[in-house]
Each structure stands twice: as C-alpha cells, then as structure tokens.
Amino acid sequence: MxxxxxxxxxxxxxxxxxxxxxxxxxxxxxxxxxxxxxxxxxxxxxxxxxxxxxxxxxxxxxxxLVIADDRFEKTRQMISSWNISVESTRKPSLDELPWSDEMKAAFKQRQQQKTYHVPNNEEFKKKAF
Structure with a gap:
C-alpha cells in the first residue's frame, strides 16, 4: 500500500x-x-x-489489514494450468488431475471402499416400526 x-x-x-x-x-x-x-x-x-x-x-x-499476497493469483493460475474450467460441470478424470501416482492410487482405493447409507427420516421410521 x-x-x-x-x-x-x-x-x-x-x-x-x-x-x-x-x-x-x-x-x-x-x-x-x-x-x-x-x-x-x-x-x-x-x-x-x-x-x-x-x-x-x-x-x-x-x-x-489484509497483507498483500499473491496466493489467490497463484491458485487461479494453477487451476488454469490444469486446463480445467472452474465453471465446468464435467468432473475431470483421475488421469487429468496433477496428482502423484501415490495420491491417485489412494483415491482409487477410497472410491472402492464400501460406503454406508444413512437413512433419512422416512426410511428410519419404516425400519423402526
């Protein structure tokens, strides 16, 4: 300033x-x-x-006080360099992401794990009574 x-x-x-x-x-x-x-x-x-x-x-x-900082600009440039539009509704494939192979493998493993369904109120009432 x-x-x-x-x-x-x-x-x-x-x-x-x-x-x-x-x-x-x-x-x-x-x-x-x-x-x-x-x-x-x-x-x-x-x-x-x-x-x-x-x-x-x-x-x-x-x-x-907001310290002059270019982190926002660096983040915006990084996203642009990924060639992925922030406004895009298309999810990038795992191969398009700039992640390490280790991170991609961990992400794939997490996706394959069984997820549990949390019942909403109606489902809960049907099961409870």
Missing part, C-alpha cells in the same frame, strides 16, 4: 470514528502507517467498510 492509500484508510477511520482521532497520537498514526504499508489497499478498504457497517468502535489494525 502506498503512503497516500494508508492516509486514505486513516482518514476514513477518523471520519467514521471521531473518537479515534481524539485518542490518537503521532506515534499511533506512525504505527498504523507502518503496518498498513504491508497491506493490500482494496482488500483492506473492503474490510474497513465492512467493519464500519458492523461496529460502532474503531478497528484494530488486525481487524482490517
């Missing part, structure tokens, strides 16, 4: 929670700015908006 974006977050907090500004010091603002620089602006602002809607108390840094 840029310094301007950090200031934007702090200004929103001050506007939504005037008591925050009354209790804050330069050291507190410096702490917030230092911690916010590690964050993702859009996601942090989204959490701040949700916090404002839900709470009458100012947030703690941990309540709203």
């Amino acid at each position: 840029t310094p301007d974006e950090s200031r934007n977050i702090l200004l929103i907090i001050i506007q939504a929670y005037p008591q925050f500004a009354k209790q804050a010091s330069k050291e507190l603002y410096a702490l917030w700015a230092d911690k916010l620089k590690k964050g993702d602006f859009k996601r942090t602002k989204h959490l701040l908006d949700k916090h404002i809607e839900a709470s009458s108390y100012p947030p703690a840094i941990a309540d709203i």
Whole structure:
C-alpha cells in the first residue's frame, strides 16, 4: 500500500470514528502507517467498510489489514494450468488431475471402499416400526 492509500484508510477511520482521532497520537498514526504499508489497499478498504457497517468502535489494525499476497493469483493460475474450467460441470478424470501416482492410487482405493447409507427420516421410521 502506498503512503497516500494508508492516509486514505486513516482518514476514513477518523471520519467514521471521531473518537479515534481524539485518542490518537503521532506515534499511533506512525504505527498504523507502518503496518498498513504491508497491506493490500482494496482488500483492506473492503474490510474497513465492512467493519464500519458492523461496529460502532474503531478497528484494530488486525481487524482490517489484509497483507498483500499473491496466493489467490497463484491458485487461479494453477487451476488454469490444469486446463480445467472452474465453471465446468464435467468432473475431470483421475488421469487429468496433477496428482502423484501415490495420491491417485489412494483415491482409487477410497472410491472402492464400501460406503454406508444413512437413512433419512422416512426410511428410519419404516425400519423402526
């Protein structure tokens, strides 16, 4: 997050929670700015908006800070590399999945195990009476 974006977050907090500004010091603002620089602006602002809607108390840094992280993007790229559409209703075959042979064998073994049927209320009543 840029310094301007950090200031934007702090200004929103001050506007939504005037008591925050009354209790804050330069050291507190410096702490917030230092911690916010590690964050993702859009996601942090989204959490701040949700916090404002839900709470009458100012947030703690941990309540709203979303660390800039590319795990979501990496996951999306990995799924795309599997050449499997997330929206697809077709289940991929076991051979299409990027799993180790050991994992595929364990999955096949689990599929072949007998599963047990849990009766619904009607079936249970018929058997019980």
